[in-house]
Structure formats: structure tokens, C-alpha cells
Amino acid sequence: MTPVVSLRNVAKSYLRGKQQVEVLHGVDLDIARGEFLALMGPSGSGKTTMLNLIAGLDQPTSGEVHVAGARIDSLARAALSTWRSQHIGFVFQFYNLLPVLTAEANVEVPLLLTNLSRGARRKRVETALQLVGLADRGKHKPNELSGGQQQRVAIARALVADPTLLVCDEPTGDLDRRSAEEIMNLLQALNRTQGKTIVMVTHDPKAAEYSSRELHLDKGRLVDEAARRAA
Amino acid sequence: MKYFGLIWAGLWRKRARTLFTMASIVVAFLLFGLLQGLNQGFNTVVTNLNVDRLYVSAKTNMTDGLPISYGQRIRNVPGVRAVSHWTYFGGYYQNARNAIPAFATDPEPLFKVYREMKIKPEYLEAMKRTRTGALVGSELAKKYGWKIGDRIPIGTSIWTTKQGSSTWMFDIVGIFDSTEYGGGFPVFYLNQEYFTENAAFGGNVAHYYIVGIKDPHQATRISKEIDAMFANSTNETRTQTESALAQMQLKQIGDINFIVNAIVGAVLFTLLFLTANTMMQSVSERTPELAVLKTLGFSDGKVLTLVLIEALALCVFAAAGGLALATLFFNSGALRQIFGNFTMPMVVIGMGTGVALVLAIVSGLPPAWRARQLNIVDALAGR
Numbered sequence: 001m002t003p004v005v006s007l008r009n010v011a012k013s014y015l016r017g018k019q020q021v022e023v024l025h026g027v028d029l030d031i032a033r034g035e036f037l038a039l040m041g042p043s044g045s046g047k048t049t050m051l052n053l054i055a056g057l058d059q060p061t062s063g064e065v066h067v068a069g070a071r072i073d074s075l076a077r078a079a080l081s082t083w084r085s086q087h088i089g090f091v092f093q094f095y096n097l098l099p100v101l102t103a104e105a106n107v108e109v110p111l112l113l114t115n116l117s118r119g120a121r122r123k124r125v126e127t128a129l130q131l132v133g134l135a136d137r138g139k140h141k142p143n144e145l146s147g148g149q150q151q152r153v154a155i156a157r158a159l160v161a162d163p164t165l166l167v168c169d170e171p172t173g174d175l176d177r178r179s180a181e182e183i184m185n186l187l188q189a190l191n192r193t194q195g196k197t198i199v200m201v202t203h204d205p206k207a208a209e210y211s212s213r214e215l216h217l218d219k220g221r222l223v224d225e226a227a228r229r230a231a
Numbered sequence: 232m233k234y235f236g237l238i239w240a241g242l243w244r245k246r247a248r249t250l251f252t253m254a255s256i257v258v259a260f261l262l263f264g265l266l267q268g269l270n271q272g273f274n275t276v277v278t279n280l281n282v283d284r285l286y287v288s289a290k291t292n293m294t295d296g297l298p299i300s301y302g303q304r305i306r307n308v309p310g311v312r313a314v315s316h317w318t319y320f321g322g323y324y325q326n327a328r329n330a331i332p333a334f335a336t337d338p339e340p341l342f343k344v345y346r347e348m349k350i351k352p353e354y355l356e357a358m359k360r361t362r363t364g365a366l367v368g369s370e371l372a373k374k375y376g377w378k379i380g381d382r383i384p385i386g387t388s389i390w391t392t393k394q395g396s397s398t399w400m401f402d403i404v405g406i407f408d409s410t411e412y413g414g415g416f417p418v419f420y421l422n423q424e425y426f427t428e429n430a431a432f433g434g435n436v437a438h439y440y441i442v443g444i445k446d447p448h449q450a451t452r453i454s455k456e457i458d459a460m461f462a463n464s465t466n467e468t469r470t471q472t473e474s475a476l477a478q479m480q481l482k483q484i485g486d487i488n489f490i491v492n493a494i495v496g497a498v499l500f501t502l503l504f505l506t507a508n509t510m511m512q513s514v515s516e517r518t519p520e521l522a523v524l525k526t527l528g529f530s531d532g533k534v535l536t537l538v539l540i541e542a543l544a545l546c547v548f549a550a551a552g553g554l555a556l557a558t559l560f561f562n563s564g565a566l567r568q569i570f571g572n573f574t575m576p577m578v579v580i581g582m583g584t585g586v587a588l589v590l591a592i593v594s595g596l597p598p599a600w601r602a603r604q605l606n607i608v609d610a611l612a613g614r
Contacts, residue, residue, distance in 0.1 A: 055526075057608055081529065084527070085529075090526050096523045100244050109237070109524070113527070
């Protein structure tokens with residue numbers, strides 16, 4: 001089966017001041033449709049950079065990035081924006097909801113980029129909020145919700161446009177243990193019942209246990225799993 | 232339209248700051264509306280002044296006056312249709328603060344010179360029959376509740392009577408429609424004969440001769456002829472058209488155009504920085520939110536447009552408020568006392584809208600461009 005995500009010899013370096021910093025070194029990776037991949041590794045290992053490349057937020061210095069049937073490393077900025085709106089749902093560590101909008105309005109934001117009517121948008125928002133168990137909190141603003149509830153709203157926003165891939169950057173990093181479990185149960189359910197492909201960056205081994213595959217990055221290279229376990 | 236909620240929410244992110252900025256814009260455009268409205272009003276009044284009337288005054292100073300005998304000689308100049316005059320009486324009703332624009336005149340030819348000023352013939356007849364008669368403008372009569380048949384005392388600090396009194400009694404014999412005229416225009420007329428006979432001194436002069444001419448194209452020739460006729464006499468004259476006279480009087484106040492443009496320019500220039508600062512702060516505070524929008528698929532162009540529309544909404548709503556207040560002030564009649572039937576010129580509303588749009592674009596473009604150039608990865612990482 002063709003993988004949803006395919007990275008071929010991907011390298012990424014940044015210029016920090018006058019210094020060239022190599023973040024990823026020739027990474028190869030395939031992620032199958034319906035997989036729930038946990039990407040782990042120490043700080044500075046290149047996890048978030050890899051996630052940004054998969055999500056089309058950044059472009060590699062060299063190599064190829066294929067996601068959802070498109071080679072995105074060579075897309076122009078405008079085309080990449082449109083592509084992201086159609087294929088990627090994002091969940092951030094700090095939720096990143098728009099504070100002036102209600103939960104409903106926050107979830108609706110990605111749908112503003114579609115041609116859906118107002119009625120159809122409302123219906124989709126309702127469904128997404130029901131899916132994350134917050135149907136009764138639609139009129140609340142982010143500051144009226146707990147951290148766990150805000151992250152659920154963020155997940156509803158990520159799901160509402162029915163993206164090919166859900167990309168989560170430390171989704172439990174700002175939550176207490178109980179809320180973190182709730183969020184991980186929700187992501188696992190979305191993966192198992194809705195068949196959503198999820199790529200999650202996490203530090204937390206407990207969160208990684210909910211995934212179907214774990215991968216480790218170290219100093220910009222994927223670590224051989226057998227070697228890692230043996231070590 | 233579907234982005235309205237997003238723009239509106241962004242606009243009111245910091246409610247107090249937006250309200251204060253809006254208030255500044257409202258006040259600036261209220262000032263703009265009032266000053267430009269007045270300026271346009273002056274220009275309109277001057278432009279619309281009658282071109283078939285000439286004003287003859289003493290060459291030295293209007294207050295020096297001209298002999299009453301000049302009227303007949305001016306009437307004989309070829310091309311002259313009718314001649315009347317104004318002799319300044321001034322005066323007040325009951326209290327010195329209630330100034331009355333009263334003038335002694337020869338009423339019948341006056342209404343021939345001012346053909347647009349309508350009066351019933353029987354009132355002119357009554358004026359001829361009644362030496363103490365007075366013809367009063369409708370607005371003035373309404374203000375003091377005067378009606379035909381009333382006998383009213385008018386005080387004066389200049390013209391005492393031969394009996395030594397500073398109060399003159401007048402019988403109102405006619406009321407004419409004066410709604411087209413402002414507060415500076417004479418709307419209280421008394422008979423020249425009555426004035427001349429009863430004034431203790433100086434009652435035999437005219438401060439202005441008003442000359443109705445048959446053909447406006449002959450205005451220059453007739454003016455020159457009148458002035459030539461009295462050249463080298465003890466009372467030389469200066470003859471001007473109605474608009475030249477008005478312009479000369481306005482010039483005494485100063486170059487209104489320059490003053491208005493200087494004030495409005497300074498206010499708008501300051502406002503430009505204020506609005507740009509508000510928008511800059513607003514965009515700067517929202518950097519992570521704008522990065523999220525871009526992450527979700529909003530293109531660079533769309534983010535630029537959203538910020539620009541926000542600046543437009545801020546400026547245009549507030550400017551509309553300021554201009555509406557200025558229009559209310561104009562239409563409330565507050566200026567009618569000065570300019571007569573005067574409303575806010577539409578050209579000022581158009582100019583104000585144009586200025587608001589330019590202000591929004593100039594102040595909104597730098598932050599909008601900054602939002603457009605935002606790098607998602609750096610912005611999300613807080614760099």
C-alpha cells in the first residue's frame with residue numbers, strides 16, 4: 001500500500017546567526033494510512049522540524065517529502081497554504097485557540113477556507129464538537145474552558161475539515177495527567193474508529209504508549225529500533 | 232462576508248484601546264467635517280452670490296458713509312435697473328445681547344434690487360404709509376414672537392434721537408421670508424426718512440448703495456462709471472460685485488482655506504501615527520494567532536487582506552461617526568444664524584470618506600505587510 005507520508009533522504013539545516021545548524025541528516029521514513037506514529041527523542045533531536053516538514057510548514061534543505069500523494073517540498077508558499085488547508089489538521093502543545101472567538105467559531109476557522117455554506121459549516125462544527133465531547137461548550141470562549149477542554153476544542157478544529165493527516169506537537173505537554181489521558185484516549189479513538197492517520201511528537205513515554213508505532217530521533221537521525229532496544 | 236466574525240473579533244481584541252482610537256478618529260473627523268464644511272460653505276456662499284448686484288461704499292471706509300443724494304445720480308448710469316441703500320442702524324431688543332441687524336433704507340427699490348426676497352405688496356404699501364414702520368424677516372420675527380401690528384422698542388448705543396432717547400419705537404407692518412439669509416444679512420428695515428429726521432446726528436448718509444444692473448456682463452463697466460462719476464469729490468466711491476465684497480469681508484478674518492487645511496492636515500497627520508501604532512500593536516500581539524491562521528491554510532495574501540480590512544473597519548466606522556456628528560451639527564440649525572439655510576455639503580462627506588480610506592490604507596499597510604511576511608515556524612516558536 002502507498003504510504004501517506006514518505007520522506008526520502010531529507011536533510012534540514014538552519015542558519016543561526018553566522019552558524020549553519022544541521023537539524024536533520026538524510027532521513028528516510030514511510031507512514032502508512034491509518035497509522036498512529038509517536039515520534040520521540042530528546043530536545044533538539046529534530047522531532048518538531050520533522051513534523052513541520054511533514055505538515056508543509058517548512059521545506060527541507062534537500063530530499064523529497066511526499067504527503068497525501070503530493071510532493072510538497074517543491075510547492076510554492078501559496079500552493080502549500082491551500083494544500084495544508086485540505087490535508088493537514090494541527091494540534092499544538094499550547095492549544096493555540098483564538099482567544100476572542102468562541103469554541104464554535106474557533107472550530108469553524110478552517111472551514112472558512114472552503115466553499116461550504118454557513119449552514120453546512122455549522123453542522124460540521126456541531127459534529128466535530130460532539131466527537132470531542134464538548135457539544136455543550138460551543139458558546140464558551142477559551143478562557144472559560146479548562147486546559148483539557150481547550151485541547152479538545154483544538155482537536156475538533158483539527159478534525160473539522162476532515163484532513164488526511166492529523167499532526168500533533170506535544171498535545172499533552174501542557175496538561176495534567178488525567179487530562180493528558182483523556183486527550184490520548186480521544187486521539188487513539190479517532191485513529192481506531194475513524195481511521196485517522198496521526199503523527200505525534202512527544203516527550204512522554206506514557207503518551208507514546210497509545211500509538212501504534214514509536215520512532216526515535218537522535219541528533220537528526222532516526223534510531224534503528226532493534227539497536228535502540230538492545231542498547 | 233464569512234470572515235466578518237474573524238475581523239470583528241480581531242478589531243475588539245483590546246476593547247479599551249480600540250474604543251480610545253475610535254474616539255480619536257471620531258473627534259478628528261468631526262473637526263474635519265466642521266472645518267471643511269465651513270470652508271466649503273464660505274466658498275459656496277461666495278460663488279452663489281448674485282452677479283447682477285453691485286455695492287457702492289465710501290472709498291476710504293464703509294463707515295464714513297456716502298451722501299443720500301448719490302442714489303439719484305447712480306440710478307442715471309446706463310444699465311442700472313434699480314438702486315437702494317443700507318444705512319447701518321444696528322440696535323438691540325430689550326437687552327444689548329439681543330443684537331438686531333437693523334438698517335434704514337428706501338424699502339420699495341430695495342425689494343426690486345433683491346428680487347429673490349419675497350414680500351407682499353400690501354406690506355410695502357403699509358411701510359410707505361407708516362413713518363415708524365418696520366419690515367422684519369420671518370426668522371427674526373419668529374425668534375422674538377413679533378407679529379404685524381406690534382409696537383416694539385429698539386435700543387441703540389449709536390443713534391440717539393433728537394429728543395435724547397436711545398430707544399426708538401417701531402410698528403411692525405410687514406414680515407418677509409428671510410430663511411435663505413444668515414445672521415449677518417439685514418432683516419430689519421426702517422424708513423430712511425424717519426431715521427434722517429429723528430437721528431440727533433449723521434442720519435443723512437448711506438453706508439452702502441446696492442445697485443441692481445440689467446446685464447451682469449456690464450458689471451465692470453458700470454462699476455468703473457460709478458467710481459469715475461464721484462472721483463476727485465469729497466466722497467469718492469468704491470464699487471464692487473457682491474462676491475468681491477463677500478471675499479473682501481472674509482479676507483478680514485484671514486485666509487480661511489489655509490487655516491482650515493493647516494489644522495485638518497496637522498490633525499490627520501497625528502491621527503495617522505496613532506492609528507498605525509494601534510494596528511502595529513494589535514498585529515504584534517497577535518503574531519502567534521496569525522501564525523496559527525497561516526498554519527490552518529490562510530494564504531499570505533488572505534492574512535494581509537484580513538489585517539487591512541480590520542484597519543479599514545476601524546477608520547471608516549469611526550470616520551463615519553465623526554462626519555455624522557458634523558452633519559448633525561450642520562443640520563441642527565446652529566449655523567443657520569450665521570450662514571442662513573446651510574447644510575453639510577456632500578462634497579465634504581465624499582472628501583472625508585476618501586481621507587478615511589487613505590488613512591486606513593496608509594496606517595494598515597505596514598502591519599498588514601508584516602503579517603503577510605510572517606514565517607510560521609519562527610512565529611510559532613516565539614522567535
